[in-house]
Amino acid sequence: MKRWQRVLRSLGPSIGRPRTKEMLRACIGAGVGLTLCIFLVRVTRAPFLPEGPDPTLLLIAPLGATAMLAFAVPSSPLAQPWAAMVGNTVSALIGVALVMTVTEPWLAIGLSVTLAMGAMMLLRATHPPAAGVALGVVLTADVVREVGFSYAFSPVLLDTCLLLLVAVVYNRLTGRVYPFRQPEEQAPTQVTQPGLQPAIEARELTQILQDLRLDANIGPADLARLIDAAHGIAAEHLFSGVVSRQVMTRDVVTTPPQMPVSQVAALIRQHKLRTLPVIDQDGMFQGLVSAFDLVRSWDKPPKAVKTGVLTRLLRPSQDAVEPVAADVMEKTVGTATETTPLGVLIDLLAEGGQQAVPVLDQGRLVGLVSRADLIAALAKAQYPQRKPAIAGA
Numbered sequence: 001m002k003r004w005q006r007v008l009r010s011l012g013p014s015i016g017r018p019r020t021k022e023m024l025r026a027c028i029g030a031g032v033g034l035t036l037c038i039f040l041v042r043v044t045r046a047p048f049l050p051e052g053p054d055p056t057l058l059l060i061a062p063l064g065a066t067a068m069l070a071f072a073v074p075s076s077p078l079a080q081p082w083a084a085m086v087g088n089t090v091s092a093l094i095g096v097a098l099v100m101t102v103t104e105p106w107l108a109i110g111l112s113v114t115l116a117m118g119a120m121m122l123l124r125a126t127h128p129p130a131a132g133v134a135l136g137v138v139l140t141a142d143v144v145r146e147v148g149f150s151y152a153f154s155p156v157l158l159d160t161c162l163l164l165l166v167a168v169v170y171n172r173l174t175g176r177v178y179p180f181r182q183p184e185e186q187a188p189t190q191v192t193q194p195g196l197q198p199a200i201e202a203r204e205l206t207q208i209l210q211d212l213r214l215d216a217n218i219g220p221a222d223l224a225r226l227i228d229a230a231h232g233i234a235a236e237h238l239f240s241g242v243v244s245r246q247v248m249t250r251d252v253v254t255t256p257p258q259m260p261v262s263q264v265a266a267l268i269r270q271h272k273l274r275t276l277p278v279i280d281q282d283g284m285f286q287g288l289v290s291a292f293d294l295v296r297s298w299d300k301p302p303k304a305v306k307t308g309v310l311t312r313l314l315r316p317s318q319d320a321v322e323p324v325a326a327d328v329m330e331k332t333v334g335t336a337t338e339t340t341p342l343g344v345l346i347d348l349l350a351e352g353g354q355q356a357v358p359v360l361d362q363g364r365l366v367g368l369v370s371r372a373d374l375i376a377a378l379a380k381a382q383y384p385q386r387k388p389a390i391a392g393a
Contacts, residue, residue, distance in 0.1 A: 005024050025174050026072040033166035034067045037159045059136060059155060062088070063163060064130035070167035074178035075222055078127055081164050081179050082121075087127030088160045092114035092152035094178070095137025100147050105138070112138045180221065200227065244345060245338040247377040248359045248367035254279045257286055258325035265294050276354040277365055278329045285358055285365045287329035299329040335360050336369065342377060345369050 018026075038060060066088070069079035077083065094115045102108040115136035120126045133156060136143050144151055171178035205220040218226075254277045255264050268276055268291055278286040334348040335358045348357050349371055359367035 025176075027168070029071040029170040029174070030064075030067040031072065032170065033163045034064055037067075037163050037165055040155070040162055040267055042327035059133065059159065062129040062132035062167075065132060066127070066160065067163060067167075069127075069129070070164060070178070071170065073179045074167065074171050074176050074303075077218070079178075081168075083125045083127040084164055085132075085157060085160050086123055087116075087120045087130035088133050089152050089157045090119045090123065090125070091134035092156040093128040093139055093149060094119060095134040096149050096151055098134075098143060099138055099141035100148075100349060105141070108138045108141070109135065135381055143262060188238060200224070200342045242342040243378065244336045244337065244340045244342075244357075244359050244367070244369055247342065247345075247373050248338075248369045249373060250367045252277060252365065252368045254365065255289065255325050256280065257324065260322045260327055261294055261297055261324065262322060262329075264289055265291075268294070275368075275370065276312055276325075277356075277358055278325050279365050283364045285335070285363060286326065287331040288333050288354075288356065288358065289325050289329045290355055293328045293330060299321055333358065337361065338366065345374060349374055 066079075066084050066322060069076060070084065075077055077088055091112075095112050098108045098112055098115075102111065112134040114130045116131050120130060137151070162240055168178055170191060202220050203235065204222070205223050209218065209220065209223060253267060253271050254274060255267060264276060267273070268289075274291055276289045278289055280286055333354055336345060336348070338359060340359075345357055348354060349369075356368050356370040
């Protein structure tokens, strides 16, 4: 890319085009909120001197910028209530203090923005429109000086709170979450549930943003959502078009429901399996028997011994009854069809309790996807050019 093309590209739009519905939602909300603020300014305005600009009306300019943030980008850290209320109020206090102590207008103008920015950063209340509040106070110094520090609370804080209250109600009614920040104990602790995707704690997300100096532009919860969405898209790309039929084992060793568990154990040992599907004589799937199920059936605690004569006589025959596959199998298991995407199989096997996923066609077993099948599919997707290892090597 040529240099002039890079320059033109850097001057172009840096964000995508918003949806028309979102544009209308934000614009209407900002207009409603700002109109109510203008009405409140008219009601609460103090009796200023007739000469000079009205500082309460001049306040509408930075409040318009606050409305833009609160309604158009309500997830931004710059738009949150703490940033808006504290930022606007502190900036107004700094502006009033300057008009009362600094006689040179040019110096007061420069100091108003500088000190307001520093105070907002120290208080973790960075709100760009607040710099306009401080500047507006200095520009109307003659009339603000008559009111004093109360100007920072009414109308600045009062109008800011009204605007934010409208933003809270309007955003929630139109499907947006505002305020977006959450208390630390309620904040997301990880990007996703433990599984194939790595978990990232909230403090680590915060540290990433601070290291990249992006903590004023995006919050940890936003970053968590972005990473989670990126993981999902990456998985879709990695396994795009891969379904059960492409990875399943078709030649499956099975057992009938009435096979004694000793024979089931022999099958599992003979074929070096972890899971054995149970199917009836019609080929209909009944459940799964795993090695864990067998161990659990043999490790049952002894029942309380009854002392009746008949019970003692019948006990040897009762103890001789061996459980069968239907007695120990797991009936409630996740299943799939031949067109089930690989991502669904990953979720089923990543949950931990299930060793394999039966693949069914109208209730009949047609295949089985084990964890070994899944690992082979993952390896093939990750390293498509790698040749399979030679047996015995």
